Amino acid sequence: MKVLIVYAHEEPHSFNAALKNTAIKTLEAAGHSVIVSDLYRMKFKAVADGEDFLERRDKHYLKRQLEEKAAAELGTLSHDILTEQKKLRDCDLLILQFPLWWFSMPAILKGWVDRVMAMGFAYGGGQWYDTGGMKGRKAMVSVTTGGPDFMYSPLGRNGDMDKILFPIQHGILYFCGFEVLPPFVAYSPAHASPEQRDAMLKNYGKRLATLETLQPIAFHPTHHFDERMQLKPEFQS
């Protein structure tokens, strides 16, 4: 497999860095090839704006999706976007490695999504969810949290982790056509002992060894919805 890790942490001695490094080591040892987009190191431009388009379809009124669609066709998206899109096109598995900040991605990673997952590339023209532009590829979220696991249980103070990750796993990854593997969550490494941190890294290594046989999350494909885009009764549970 060709694996792309998009990594969003500034500190090279962080636990996020250790997870990223564990992934590189484990996956390469298993014969996979790994590419890393280290967003902080790349000083990746986080803010989606008019400068993302080398030519503007409409110079007077910025309608982002239409500019994206035109630029994707003409090859006039900015160079850093095209570079990331090529990495995505070439990969079999995408891993997003980030600390959960405010129950979501750090802005630099959200900006990578906002800019790289452009209309006409990742979706559009009827291609979305199970027919999205990234169809045939897998994706997995690997996150660290501040709080302990019980805070993220279905009845926990912060709310269920599946619910917290829904906009990312369903709204970004599945929307773009990825099969989404279950997330790997390292809970509260900042408050863990060195032994506990080692155990988390070992668990991550074990998880990575199962990637090729792991069942993706069972999100509803398009044919489960009626013409008004409502879930059909036979698929409601």
Place this chain on the structure above:
Amino acid sequence: MKVLIVYAHEEPHSFNAALKNTAIKTLEAAGHSVIVSDLYRMKFKAVADGEDFLERRDKHYLKRQLEEKAAAELGTLSHDILTEQKKLRDCDLLILQFPLWWFSMPAILKGWVDRVMAMGFAYGGGQWYDTGGMKGRKAMVSVTTGGPDFMYSPLGRNGDMDKILFPIQHGILYFCGFEVLPPFVAYSPAHASPEQRDAMLKNYGKRLATLETLQPIAFHPTHHFDERMQLKPEFQS
């Protein structure tokens, strides 16, 4: 009331701009004062990094929350963060005005949250949720979507809007202590007629007229949870 609108759209002729302008006009006409943080116009720095701290507690290892806590005490957060924090401290109501991009905020607004809602300011030291640093203030999300309303119904293709907004409304706004007013959602203005767009703006104006009496979303306060931070049986529904 003193109202702070944090606004995240680049295009001054967008529907987001029209909603922002409607809010300014309506709220000022009702005798409130309004301040706008126009993030694109301010070229607000979206990426949280070591440069956010004028002095570093630990120059060799960046542990963001500890740096935030120390810098909040010492007043050594970067100037742009302090400016936004002052606006927040002075406001009675915060409105986040943004287009729903990838079922979440544009990166520039996520970066505003990542950087401005610092530990030691918005939360920390046992202050969170109903005792968060922004306690006594209200907040409201005002978003536009690409898709029509039925896509965001509980059984709709994109998932329930409440579920999509949970990380923002519960995980950011309520976490920081705001009372969260029900969101205003303008569905698919890009595909609406001029008359429909006018009607949406009128609806927003009507909503804004009810702000002071509107019931906040009934999130669970801390005393609904047991010592293991699990929702007590009597509050489960």
